[in-house]
Amino acid sequence: MIHSTIGRRAALALGAATLILPRPGRAQGEAVRIGAILSASGGLAAFVPPIRAGIALALEEINAAGGVLNGRRLQLVEADDQTNPQVGVTVATRLVQADNVAAIIGPMASGITIAVANAVTIPAGVPIISPSATAPAISALQDNDTVFRTAVPDGLQGQVLGRVTRERGIERVAVMAINNDYGRGLSAAFAEAFRGHGGTVTATQNFEENRPSYRAELQTLAGRGSPQALMLVGYPASGGNTILRNSIENGFFNRFVLTDGMRDQSVVEAVGARALQGSFGTAPGTAAAPEQRRKYEEAFRRANPNLDPGAAFVAQAYDAAYVIALAIQRAGAPDRAAIRGALREVANAPGEVVGPGEFARARDLLAQGQAVNYEGASGPIEFNQQGDAQGRIEVWEVQDGRITVVANLAE
Amino acid sequence: MLELLNFYLIPGLVLGAIYALAAAGVSLVYGVMRFANFMHGDMMTWGAYAALVAVLALGISPWVALPFAVAATIPVAWAADAAFFGRLRRAAPAVLLISSFGAALMIRAVVYFVFGPTPQNYGQGLVPPLLFGEVRIQQRHLFILAGAALAALALHLLLARTRAGRAMRAMADDPDLARVTGVPVAGVIRLTWAVAAALAAIAGTFLAIDTELTPMLGFNVLLAAFAAAILGGIGRPWGAALGGLLLGLAEELSSYPFLAGEPLLQPAYKTAVAFAVLVLVLIFRPQGLFRGMG
Numbered sequence: 001m002i003h004s005t006i007g008r009r010a011a012l013a014l015g016a017a018t019l020i021l022p023r024p025g026r027a028q029g030e031a032v033r034i035g036a037i038l039s040a041s042g043g044l045a046a047f048v049p050p051i052r053a054g055i056a057l058a059l060e061e062i063n064a065a066g067g068v069l070n071g072r073r074l075q076l077v078e079a080d081d082q083t084n085p086q087v088g089v090t091v092a093t094r095l096v097q098a099d100n101v102a103a104i105i106g107p108m109a110s111g112i113t114i115a116v117a118n119a120v121t122i123p124a125g126v127p128i129i130s131p132s133a134t135a136p137a138i139s140a141l142q143d144n145d146t147v148f149r150t151a152v153p154d155g156l157q158g159q160v161l162g163r164v165t166r167e168r169g170i171e172r173v174a175v176m177a178i179n180n181d182y183g184r185g186l187s188a189a190f191a192e193a194f195r196g197h198g199g200t201v202t203a204t205q206n207f208e209e210n211r212p213s214y215r216a217e218l219q220t221l222a223g224r225g226s227p228q229a230l231m232l233v234g235y236p237a238s239g240g241n242t243i244l245r246n247s248i249e250n251g252f253f254n255r256f257v258l259t260d261g262m263r264d265q266s267v268v269e270a271v272g273a274r275a276l277q278g279s280f281g282t283a284p285g286t287a288a289a290p291e292q293r294r295k296y297e298e299a300f301r302r303a304n305p306n307l308d309p310g311a312a313f314v315a316q317a318y319d320a321a322y323v324i325a326l327a328i329q330r331a332g333a334p335d336r337a338a339i340r341g342a343l344r345e346v347a348n349a350p351g352e353v354v355g356p357g358e359f360a361r362a363r364d365l366l367a368q369g370q371a372v373n374y375e376g377a378s379g380p381i382e383f384n385q386q387g388d389a390q391g392r393i394e395v396w397e398v399q400d401g402r403i404t405v406v407a408n409l410a411e
Numbered sequence: 412m413l414e415l416l417n418f419y420l421i422p423g424l425v426l427g428a429i430y431a432l433a434a435a436g437v438s439l440v441y442g443v444m445r446f447a448n449f450m451h452g453d454m455m456t457w458g459a460y461a462a463l464v465a466v467l468a469l470g471i472s473p474w475v476a477l478p479f480a481v482a483a484t485i486p487v488a489w490a491a492d493a494a495f496f497g498r499l500r501r502a503a504p505a506v507l508l509i510s511s512f513g514a515a516l517m518i519r520a521v522v523y524f525v526f527g528p529t530p531q532n533y534g535q536g537l538v539p540p541l542l543f544g545e546v547r548i549q550q551r552h553l554f555i556l557a558g559a560a561l562a563a564l565a566l567h568l569l570l571a572r573t574r575a576g577r578a579m580r581a582m583a584d585d586p587d588l589a590r591v592t593g594v595p596v597a598g599v600i601r602l603t604w605a606v607a608a609a610l611a612a613i614a615g616t617f618l619a620i621d622t623e624l625t626p627m628l629g630f631n632v633l634l635a636a637f638a639a640a641i642l643g644g645i646g647r648p649w650g651a652a653l654g655g656l657l658l659g660l661a662e663e664l665s666s667y668p669f670l671a672g673e674p675l676l677q678p679a680y681k682t683a684v685a686f687a688v689l690v691l692v693l694i695f696r697p698q699g700l701f702r703g704m705g
Contacts, residue, residue: 040528041519041523041528041626041627042528042627045528045529045626046528046529048528049527179679205677205678205679206677207678207679208678208679208680208681208682210631211682212426212429212618212621212631212632213425213663215418215419215422215663216418216663216666216678217666217678219414219417220668223414236530237528237529237625238627241530241623242622242623245622248537249537249538249539249549250540250547251539266529266530270530270532270623271537272536272537
């Protein structure tokens with residue numbers, strides 16, 4: 001027994017060592033690895049298929065245009081964080097140490113992004129660009145300039161949603177928010193703006209994910225201060241759909257104010273178009289120049305006829321892949337620190353404007369020593385001091401069973 | 412008072428009934444084979460998706476699809492036993508626990524692969540509740556309570572009145588004595604898996620009817636099922652069922668505004684209630700409500 005235990009331990013240690021040790025250096029011409037941490041299972045899973053397709057489209061375009069750095073291909077290494085911060089940290093460690101990725105796209109959720117950044121990518125100096133983490137707290141990370149996002153922070157989303165809700169004649173809302181960074185941050189930003197425009201938040205509850213029923217919570221919220229609508233911050237598969245059903249079936253609420261987390265067509269399919277008629281919400285919108293947006297949408301539809309290029313965070317993910325590729329090209333090597341330094345140079349003005357599908361032109365410009373300024377599918381992608389992209393917030397409604405964008409606001 | 416009944420007691424009972432079914436299955440497997448079966452939650456998921464297949468293919472209601480769910484889940488349990496647990500019968504409980512966790516992940520991966528991560532439902536749409544005077548209850552909740560009661564009764568009759576049930580109880584009390592007195596061990600184990608899988612499939616389909624289908628459906632209630640099983644005395648299916656009911660009620664009632672309009676406990680911390688109850692029971696009655704096995 002003793003022998004076999006020691007043997008097993010030794011084997012485990014050996015296995016762990018091979019995981020941790022970086023692999024030997026690669027020859028010139030070998031593919032450059034880009035990591036992606038997506039929530040392919042768990043609460044956010046419904047968002048992933050189009051986002052993955054967006055990233056894949058960007059990489060295919062870049063590889064078809066001859067790749068980066070004298071013909072090296074970009075290779076995507078995808079990991080699933082199961083919408084769970086602990087798993088996120090584990091897979092990020094693997095991407096950084098075993099797969100030796102140059103940069104990471106993701107994670108998707110704010111809480112996971114913060115966990116991954118603090119535990120893995122900030123210490124390792126790996127640049128990460130989240131297409132969808134929107135919590136205000138991310139701007140405040142002491143990140144040594146490694147954490148970027150193409151998503152617009154929720155401070156702006158809450159501000160717009162608070163005003164739009166008031167403008168639609170709603171004076172009293174009950175707030176129900178998922179108990180994490182995203183839910184607490186966004187609901188607080190909303191409440192502040194809503195009160196600022198003369199509205200009243202009758203009650204606020206933070207709910208726990210994955211409960212089979214939310215009737216008790218909803219009953220408590222509906223019973224106090226006669227709210228006219230429920231403002232819900234959540235994800236469809238980990239409670240959001242259940243909350244909507246429980247509300248409608250029991251007559252607690254019939255009007256909903258929603259956010260980007262619930263902006264998915266599957267929500268309408270699950271709850272029913274009639275019940276959601278008149279509900280509305282916000283999400284990071286497109287601030288893109290129409291011609292850049294069109295190039296992206298056409299290419300996306302050609303590659304994925306069954307997926308929606310306008311689905312939440314897809315254009316942001318596409319843009320994240322593009323700026324990483326441009327930064328690698330600008331840096332001249334898949335070196336993590338150099339990529340970090342080059343991200344703003346290729347994304348921000350000044351420089352020759354390049355857009356979706358123009359990687360070859362951008363590479364030629366960089367080769368001639370010119371500056372480029374990527375204007376993406378989701379917006380102009382100008383990273384500020386905190387690494388946040390400046391953008392717009394869209395207002396969407398459920399009209400005849402489809403999620404329809406009705407406005408695109410800058411403030 | 413009506414509020415308490417309509418929005419706290421009835422949901423608590425429904426949730427408790429689902430926990431009870433799940434916990435009875437966990438407890439049964441523990442009793443006969445003596446390991447904590449982490450595959451149980453994903454067997455629930457499997458059953459619920461099997462019912463979905465029947466609903467979509469035959470256009471029937473999910474209640475009628477229950478036999479399909481059961482029939483599809485039993486072979487999975489047998490296959491897992493033949494492939495993994497049977498070979499590890501004499502291994503330490505921790506080894507069996509971890510291998511059941513592995514089997515759970517395999518089942519979940521298949522569900523993800525076939526059905527994808529997007530939530531689905533049985534297409535029943537939204538139904539307003541039935542009204543009995545001031546008491547409001549969803550029709551599906553009546554069915555779930557009745558179905559759980561029927562399943563519990565069937566389990567009781569099986570364990571108490573049949574030869575096979577006596578053999579299962581004998582295995583639970585003393586496996587070696589059962590073996591030497593001629594209890595057909597392999598047959599009892601197969602039957603135990605079949606009963607546990609049937610309970611899991613029913614619980615999973617009920618849960619999916621009340622909420623929606625996601626690949627994490629069963630796993631999300633697995634911890635509550637274990638808490639219920641321990642609360643009732645692990646290895647005692649009846650105790651587990653009672654434990655499930657108690658936990659469901661405790662979770663829902665904990666957020667009732669007993670005092671001046673504020674919820675007793677913020678609902679975000681409901682799940683903790685189940686475990687607080689569990690810890691209290693273990694402190695004051697370590698063997699569980701019914702005398703469980705070590």
